[in-house]
Amino acid sequence: MTTRPEPVYLKIKNELLDRIRNGELRPGDKVEHEEIIAQQYDCARATVHRAIRELAEEGYVERKRRAGTRVASAGTRATRVTIPLVRQEIEERGASYRFTVLEQSVRETPQAIAENLGVERGTKALYLRCVHFASDIPFQLEERWINLEMVPEAEHANFDQINPNEWLVQSSPYSEAAHFFSAQNANAEQASTLNVLENDALFVIERRTHLGGKAITYAQLLHPGANYRMTAKNFSFSTKN
Amino acid sequence: MTTRPEPVYLKIKNELLDRIRNGELRPGDKVEHEEIIAQQYDCARATVHRAIRELAEEGYVERKRRAGTRVASAGTRATRVTIPLVRQEIEERGASYRFTVLEQSVRETPQAIAENLGVERGTKALYLRCVHFASDIPFQLEERWINLEMVPEAEHANFDQINPNEWLVQSSPYSEAAHFFSAQNANAEQASTLNVLENDALFVIERRTHLGGKAITYAQLLHPGANYRMTAKNFSFSTKN
DNA sequence: ATTTCTAATATGTCCATACATATTCAATCT
DNA sequence: AGATTGAATATGTATGGACATATTAGAAAT
Incomplete structure (x- = not known):
């Protein structure tokens, strides 16, 4: 060779x-x-x-x-994590992708959400709830708030053909994003939506998206823990091998 | 300025x-x-x-x-995640750190572990179970297997003063590591050790450490989901702001 | 129309040099 | 002794040139 x-x-x-x-x-x-x-x-x-x-x-x-x-003193290890689009992630597993919008309404933001969006509590924002299916098995439950002050077009957007995340990615592709990962127990509603048992462990990705210091959207992406495993990739490799 | x-x-x-x-x-x-x-x-x-x-x-x-x-076409976002040493992580939160070794024994590796260590099933390896406390509250349960073919000194190492991870980091500071993140329900034993309820969601970090293609150790680090949140940091910032 | 070859071109690596700048170490002054 | 100053030094950025190489677009041949 x-x-x-x-x-x-x-x-x-x-x-x-x-x-x-x-x-x-x-x-x-x-x-x-x-x-x-x-x-x-x-x-x-x-x-x-x-x-x-x-x-x-x-x-x-x-x-x-x-x-x-x-x-450097060892111990803390930095790794690279890639957060893919749900659709890509599902199709890469060889499954077919579809999603449904369970809810889409303009609401007053509760305290916790207002903080994440950086708006006054009670400011109107678009609330969305979607399920993403991998070959008809629930894969991800998305609970999202969109800041209508930043993205007013979202209020009358149609999420039949394109899911909210991909729609937002089109409108501002490289906004800045902050991500958090955690584990939660499924509440009754989440459990029935994701077709798991109440209290089953969920792997949660939270994403806050900004543009020029102002929040665009805050989303919680919930995955049944039994299926989901996120992989971190290393930076460099010794090619010797 | x-x-x-x-x-x-x-x-x-x-x-x-x-x-x-x-x-x-x-x-x-x-x-x-x-x-x-x-x-x-x-x-x-x-x-x-x-x-x-x-x-x-x-x-x-x-x-x-x-x-x-x-x-580039947007969507998938790469972020940087830092996996700190437990002790650092706890001390950075302003809590005091201590740990206890619950178990330390040489065992034959079960199938799943043998795969992760890249050894024959049944090969002897060092099994360790530790709890790490943040101000006396259980913070992390560590379930670890150490490949004694790679690190024979581990068999008679003393983990009273230094925890297994830091001990390993000393012996080979910059081995290659692969990380996985997931969510699990606590089983009865894990729950009582971590002082949470059975079935509570746990945030799990799995780490497989290699050196020159051979596995050194495989560890599962389990955190009560209620406390734990992992933060991903972005790569670059526009300094304009 | 399709394939094959060829030249153009944008990025990838590298060099030799220069100067800027943070930090250390030692000499000097209080 | 302690503070101040200044020179030495290793890294950080930048230049302007050179050649390598993957890929494309177009020309030529089938």
């Missing part, structure tokens, strides 16, 4: 990472200066810099000017 | 991100070529390259040679 030449910065990065992983370089240890590594690999300092900068971004080393680079 | 001059690559990155966020650049739209942007900002192409490369790593744009750069 002819292997394409690995970029030098990746080679340096991976070899450093290996040394960190196998314990040759331990937390607190100093990493050689960029210039010295550049000599060792016979490359430019910028190339070494990129390698070590990426390791720093991924949390493996810590850098300080003049002080140099040290292996 | 005298503000230090923003690096050019960040200025470019943030201004592009703003254009993507506010909808001026929509998914599928082409971003100007690096050389053109370099002219606009009167900087080198390498500077533009870094700005756009970071946007690509964070999932905002997609790049192809010759084809150019396009705003």
Whole structure:
């Protein structure tokens, strides 16, 4: 198998990472200066810099000017989590997707929701409740509030063909989002909607979406715990293997 | 307030991100070529390259040679999750930390565990069960298996002063880890240990740790759902604000 | 019309150099 | 001793050039 030449910065990065992983370089240890590594690999300092900068971004080393680079103290691990669109997630499992809107009404926001939307309590907002099915089995219950001050068109939007999340993604694709993950017991209503038993554990994703400091929407996405498992992916891989 | 001059690559990155966020650049739209942007900002192409490369790593744009750069189709969002050491997590909440080892024994691995450890079913491994307390309230129940083929010292390690996770982190700080998140109902034993009711929802973190393709340990970290909420952090911020 | 080849092109990597800036360490002054 | 100052130094950003490589669009051949 002819292997394409690995970029030098990746080679340096991976070899450093290996040394960190196998314990040759331990937390607190100093990493050689960029210039010295550049000599060792016979490359430019910028190339070494990129390698070590990426390791720093991924949390493996810590850098300080003049002080140099040290292996970071281990323990806390940063991983990458991808929150997909429900439809994608379902179709990737080889199941067919459909959804139904159980409720769609303009309501006064209760305290907890108002806080999440950053509006005064009692401000009118669009409340939505949907179920998303994977091959006709309930997969996700979505309870959503949309800030009509930010997205007034939502009030008369039609969610027969397109689900609220995808509709919102169209209107402002890359708004800023904050996510929280937790576990809850299903209440009677949630249980019957998701076709599980009351008190069954649910995996909950909360999402708050902003644009320019103002909240667009707040959603709770509830999944039957028995089916649902979220996977975190690592940042970098030593290609050696 | 005298503000230090923003690096050019960040200025470019943030201004592009703003254009993507506010909808001026929509998914599928082409971003100007690096050389053109370099002219606009009167900087080198390498500077533009870094700005756009970071946007690509964070999932905002997609790049192809010759084809150019396009705003990525929105929807799936990548976020960063940090899994801290229990002790840190508890102390950061201003609570005092202590833990107790409920069980520590060498056992034959059952099927499910053997799969996670990548060993033959029935291989001996160290089984550990610990509770971690936040100001004397049970915070996390840890059920762990350690592969003694990889870490034989663990068999006679003393977990009175240092908890198993921190002990393992010392022995191989930056092994590779895979994480999974899910929700489970507490069984009777878990419930009494965590001082919650049977069937209460638990937030579960599973962690599988490898080194050079071989599993070191597999752990389930169970948290009472009522207390626990995991927060995902975004990658980049437009500094404009 | 379809396939095959070829040239154009935008991104990907890299270099050699330069200067900026945070931080340390040592020398100097109180 | 303690505070202040200043030089040394490792990283951070940037330049302007070069070549590599994937991919596309168009030309040529079937």
